[in-house]
Amino acid sequence: MFSLLDNHAKLVKVIAASEGIVGRKKLQKIIYIMKKLGLPFEEKYTFYFYGPYSEELSLRIEEITNLGFVSEVKEKKSNYYQYRYQVTEQGEDFLKHSNTELPLEQSLLQEMKEQSSRFLELVSTMLYFDHLPKPEVEQKIQEVKKKSNYTPEDIKEAWGFIGRLQK
Template sequence: MLQEHARIVDFIATAEGVTGRKKLQKMIYIMKKLNVPFKEKYEFHIYGPYSEELTARIEELCDMGFLSEALEDKGSYVQYKYAVTDEGMEFRNAVGASIPKNPEAAALLNAKSARFLELASTLLYFGHLERSEQIAKLHSVKGKLNFTEAEIEEAYRFLDELEQLKLS
């Protein structure tokens, strides 16, 4: 059980913190789909792939003092920022697992917006379909976000770039 917690701590440490619950959900989902051994189960939700298990583990890690959760009031919404605490770093070092094997992936994911990661993770969620069907499904379930052809192509290029990093 704690191994799964350690993977999350390690990933957030490798990413040097993550701002946004939705963003963290999408980052972990994309890594999982690229064969990094995250065990959380995902379902399709309002903002794309979502894991109740990941939410619970993040809360547990905060309760254990391994992650800090800072709230930032953005006016119309609150944004959460996650960082690994000193105790979390000790926990990470004691377990010793490195997720992912290529740490560049965490930085690449963290540099993207939550909106972009929502797009990329939704395309991955429908990865069992042909590309044209993936795009049609994306427009069906995410029509209000008005993703452009250029954004969709950028997402596919980004996912290809991550696949080339040999993450697992």
């Protein structure tokens, strides 16, 4: 079986299955969380100022938009821009030719999509430190996310969310 642009196809599949995603940060965090749940994404993530981030993924997103598989619409918000991603007809056609397998769980994807990118940033940061015991993860969040002002309630909610994802 041939595979052309496997990693691109996985990304297009996620955007198609979620019927569009708004926000680069949200897309970054959703892919990271799915990767941590064991889905076969190969993009390499490192920790940046706002949590786990993949330069490879950023570029891959540019590639699928340049190839016309996904449309990117820049929307102006009060003090920043956000980007809306939607799979195009060409993208649908590309997926038909692709043999890439990605066991996506629709409900899980929807649940992530409905969360704010700020919350997904917290969840992905907690998952980044998942090799540490729980109290140390929380300590780390206070250290590296000082400016985000996450409350104990936010963190509790995030633990609950992670628990549901990992079921």
